[in-house]
Amino acid sequence: MLEQLVYSINTFLVHHPHLLRLMHLLFWVKYWILMGLIGLFVFLVYSEDHRRAEEKRQAAEAKSPGRFLA
Template sequence: MIESLLDTINLFLLQHPHLLHVMHTLFWIKYWLLLAIVGLFVYLVYTNDEHKFGATSGEIDPASESIFLA
């Protein structure tokens, strides 16, 4: 059943090359957007500033009640 559906889609796209070009463009847009999202997360990991969370040199102030230690 899946094979016949894929064959039908392939036949349709071969008969309409402009739709094939649109799909090609949309796949490239999706690729670059996913790459940008991964790049954003990598950037956020490497620019993590430990001082903005209140930790200095790996030690946590036990008097601070805003920090939960698990």
């Protein structure tokens, strides 16, 4: 059943090459959107680590014996 569906889709696309080009374009658009999202999440992970390290450093400086916090 699934083979028949794939066969009919392939036959349709052979007779309509403009739709095949459109599918190719849409797959590339999807690829670049997913790569952008992955890049965004990687950036957020590394920027969060950097920000937390800065907060920890400031907290350690504030608790140093040379400073008094009221």
